[in-house]
Amino acid sequence: xxxxxxxxxxLQNEDDLxxxxxxxxxxxxxxxxxxxxxxxRVFRVTLAVLGNVHDAEEAMQDTFLKAFRHLGxxxxxAKFTTWLTRIAANAAIEKRQSRKNFVPLSExxxxxxxxxxxxxxxxxxxxxxxYGKQELHRLVEEAIQALPEIYREVFVLRDVEGLSxxxxxxxxxxxxxxxxxxxxxxxxxxxxxxxxxxxxxxxLQKRMLQSAMEAGTAVAQxxxxxxxx
Amino acid sequence: xxTTMNCSEVIANMSCYIDGDGSGELRKALKTHVxxxxxxxxxxxxxxxxxxxxxxxxxxxVPLAVSAxxxxxxxxxxxxx
Numbered sequence: 001x002x003x004x005x006x007x008x009x010x011l012q013n014e015d016d017l018x019x020x021x022x023x024x025x026x027x028x029x030x031x032x033x034x035x036x037x038x039x040x041r042v043f044r045v046t047l048a049v050l051g052n053v054h055d056a057e058e059a060m061q062d063t064f065l066k067a068f069r070h071l072g073x074x075x076x077x078a079k080f081t082t083w084l085t086r087i088a089a090n091a092a093i094e095k096r097q098s099r100k101n102f103v104p105l106s107e108x109x110x111x112x113x114x115x116x117x118x119x120x121x122x123x124x125x126x127x128x129x130x131y132g133k134q135e136l137h138r139l140v141e142e143a144i145q146a147l148p149e150i151y152r153e154v155f156v157l158r159d160v161e162g163l164s165x166x167x168x169x170x171x172x173x174x175x176x177x178x179x180x181x182x183x184x185x186x187x188x189x190x191x192x193x194x195x196x197x198x199x200x201x202x203x204l205q206k207r208m209l210q211s212a213m214e215a216g217t218a219v220a221q222x223x224x225x226x227x228x229x
Numbered sequence: 230x231x232t233t234m235n236c237s238e239v240i241a242n243m244s245c246y247i248d249g250d251g252s253g254e255l256r257k258a259l260k261t262h263v264x265x266x267x268x269x270x271x272x273x274x275x276x277x278x279x280x281x282x283x284x285x286x287x288x289x290x291v292p293l294a295v296s297a298x299x300x301x302x303x304x305x306x307x308x309x310x
Contacts, residue, residue, distance in 0.1 A: 028307055031303075031307065032300070032303070035299070035300070035303065039291050039296060039299065040289070040290060040291055043289060043291045043295070044288070044289045047289060053292065053295065057295045057298065057299075060291075060295070060299060061298075061299055061302050061303075064299065064303060065303075065306065068303075068307070117240070117272055119275075120268050120271055120272070121271065122271050122274065122275065123274075123275050123278050127278075127282060128285075133286075136282060136285075136286055137286045137287070137288065140282060140283050140286040140288050141286075141288045141289060144283075144288055144289075159280055159283060159284075160283060160284075160288065165248070165250075180244060183244060184241070184243060184244050187243075187244070187247075187276055187279070187280070188240070188272075188276070190279050190283070191272070191275055191276045191279045194279050194282065195275060198275075198278075198282075199275070
């Protein structure tokens with residue numbers, strides 16, 4: 001499956017490169033195809049950095065304008081999606097820094113230093129059957145939106161968009177070790193949040209244990225009676 | 230020879246296990262720990278489950294109105310020849 005996905009990605013990149021060539025040759029329709037192909041990815045990235053749809057929309061528009069203007073500078077040593085994701089992250093970060101209530105990241109990070117897991121129970125093995133695809137989709141979106149932005153942007157670039165740690169760090173203007181430590185925390189927070197819904201409740205475990213013990217007792221009593229004691 | 234790690238060190242290095250990063254020795258030490266530690270094992274397993282669920286969920290669609298405004302703006306800036 002990994003190979004299949006990779007070859008799918010490679011094909012996607014070939015399509016992208018052909019479209020880029022056509023845009024550079026003056027075909028405006030080809031740019032529209034590129035936008036259609038990637039608007040969702042760009043929106044996810046700008047939303048991850050900015051946290052609200054209004055700002056994400058503006059940054060998405062800026063991203064495609066910049067991409068169009070700088071398309072001639074796209075070097076084919078990276079995938080087109082990686083290049084575009086970098087522009088999207090930049091556009092969103094610029095927008096964030098222009099906000100009046102912008103909090104420098106180091107302070108936001110310090111506030112969350114003490115993060116420890118609280119849920120230690122295993123999860124239901126078939127969440128899609130239990131909750132349905134749509135509900136699960138909603139839960140995931142809510143969990144991502146609830147992450148503090150410094151973890152959200154890292155988590156989305158790395159674990160949703162599938163950039164490498166190096167690519168994601170570069171896109172977000174971070175050093176790789178900083179990216180990795182934020183990613184770990186983001187992952188733990190996501191796990192924690194979904195655990196609230198997906199874990200096998202300790203009370204259920206206890207209930208099962210209780211009923212097993214009661215059943216055991218009943219069986220034992222019956223056996224005792226059967227042997228006449 | 231790597232000394233044994235405590236639970237918080239194991240959790241701090243969990244991404245190496247998930248992403249296949251770091252030395253083979255480190256990953257082996259992590260594996261040995263989670264084989265014997267129920268709590269860490271659950272955290273590793275459920276983090277893996279979480280990542281699978283997130284990938285399958287394909288979160289965040291572009292709202293229709295947002296998409297329409299994007300095409301509108303691009304249309305204005307790059308009009309049909």
